[in-house]
Amino acid sequence: MSEQWWQEVAAPINAAVQQQARLRQTRLTKPQGALGQLERVAIQLAGLQGDPAPQLQRVWISVFAADHGVAVEGVSTVPQAVTGQMLRNFANGGAAISVMARELGATLDLRDLGLAVPIEPLPGVHHLNLAPGSANLLHEPALTPQLCEQALLAGRQAVLDAVGQGAQLFIAGEMGIGNTTPACAMASLLLERPVVELVGPGTGLNADGLRHKTAVIEAALGLHRPHCAGPLDILRRLGGLEIAAITGAYLAAAQQGLPMLVDGFICSTAALCAVRLNPSCQDWMLFGHRSAEPGHAAVLAGLAGAPLLDVGMRLGEGTGAAAAVPLLRMACALHNGMATFAEAAVAADPTAC
Numbered sequence: 001m002s003e004q005w006w007q008e009v010a011a012p013i014n015a016a017v018q019q020q021a022r023l024r025q026t027r028l029t030k031p032q033g034a035l036g037q038l039e040r041v042a043i044q045l046a047g048l049q050g051d052p053a054p055q056l057q058r059v060w061i062s063v064f065a066a067d068h069g070v071a072v073e074g075v076s077t078v079p080q081a082v083t084g085q086m087l088r089n090f091a092n093g094g095a096a097i098s099v100m101a102r103e104l105g106a107t108l109d110l111r112d113l114g115l116a117v118p119i120e121p122l123p124g125v126h127h128l129n130l131a132p133g134s135a136n137l138l139h140e141p142a143l144t145p146q147l148c149e150q151a152l153l154a155g156r157q158a159v160l161d162a163v164g165q166g167a168q169l170f171i172a173g174e175m176g177i178g179n180t181t182p183a184c185a186m187a188s189l190l191l192e193r194p195v196v197e198l199v200g201p202g203t204g205l206n207a208d209g210l211r212h213k214t215a216v217i218e219a220a221l222g223l224h225r226p227h228c229a230g231p232l233d234i235l236r237r238l239g240g241l242e243i244a245a246i247t248g249a250y251l252a253a254a255q256q257g258l259p260m261l262v263d264g265f266i267c268s269t270a271a272l273c274a275v276r277l278n279p280s281c282q283d284w285m286l287f288g289h290r291s292a293e294p295g296h297a298a299v300l301a302g303l304a305g306a307p308l309l310d311v312g313m314r315l316g317e318g319t320g321a322a323a324a325v326p327l328l329r330m331a332c333a334l335h336n337g338m339a340t341f342a343e344a345a346v347a348a349d350p351t352a353c
């Protein structure tokens with residue numbers, strides 16, 4: 001493997017199959033474009049899967065958990081111990097993403113990159129324990145170059161495991177108390193937008209809390225901005241273990257030819273970083289929802305991403321992506337199962353005019 005594996009170009013899209021799917025959509029018994037985004041995503045999935053009849057039976061969800069040193073600055077409403085407690089909840093089946101994975105018949109894969117408050121080993125969870133969370137980005141880089149590299153590779157490994165199990169769609173989720181702070185800091189530098197336009201309440205900060213969080217992020221940017229020459233510096237200095245792992249996962253998914261459905265603000269910021277590191281991975285991304293976290297809209301715009309849902313969710317864990325899977329499955333079923341004008345003997349074929 002080359003030193004910078006993430007720069008290897010993404011898998012090619014099957015343009016011929018995509019064109020075939022586009023043509024089929026014009027022949028199905030409906031006015032042109034009447035199924036809106038459902039048409040667009042079915043065509044996209046056909047091209048990505050290289051299959052004129054795209055399928056989404058096997059969905060894989062990897063949730064990456066890690067703590068953040070900056071949490072000690074009071075940028076979240078809850079203590080760091082909640083990261084590990086929620087990981088246990090994921091494993092025990094009680095978290096939102098656990099329920100959604102069951103409902104979807106999806107694989108729920110859990111990866112612990114490093115917690116500040118250790119928990120007992122959980123059966124079925126990959127405890128990587130790279131570090132006891134990231135360092136406090138208010139005072140120093142969140143990650144060392146070595147940790148950043150290890151976290152990127154951990155994300156890649158999750159994708160390789162998903163591919164090995166025959167996954168047809170990859171969803172990344174995150175759990176890390178305080179992680180809307182690093183995500184906001186990264187988004188501010190990646191998009192060159194002021195912090196105030198991107199910062200949000202995360203778990204539910206009030207106005208005072210939001211002002212404090214904004215000041216912390218601005219101070220951190222003052223420290224790191226002069227040292228950030230590109231997306232890798234931004235990831236390493238301002239990100240965190242799970243954000244780097246998700247970035248690595250997205251890069252690897254595109255390289256492996258595995259379509260991915262991106263979640264909310266934090267995952268989308270990792271997606272933006274992945275696209276800045278390797279623009280070829282963008283074609284493999286679909287976007288599940290627009291989170292209520294205010295900065296998400298700007299990050300999506302930076303990715304030219306059209307989210308399928310906008311239902312006021314702001315949880316993370318991969319839940320906004322998981323919520324969109326039934327809609328994607330519906331899009332595939334319509335694409336594969338509807339009759340054409342010729343088959344149904346419907347004389348309203350717009351392509352015949």
Ligand SMILES: Cc1cc2ncn([C@H]3O[C@H](COP(=O)(O)O)[C@@H](O)[C@H]3O)c2cc1C
Nearest residue numbers: 076174175176177178179180202203315316
């Ligand atoms: C019980 C609980 C479950 C969660 N699941 C995801 N998050 C979400 O909230 C955190 C980010 O918000 P902030 O930056 O304000 O800490 C992340 O862990 C994210 O996944 C949760 C947060 C809580 C409290």
Ligand SMILES: O=C(O)c1cccnc1
Nearest residue numbers: 264265266291314315316
């Ligand atoms: O959009 C997200 O990913 C999000 C928003 C708030 C808290 N945690 C995650």
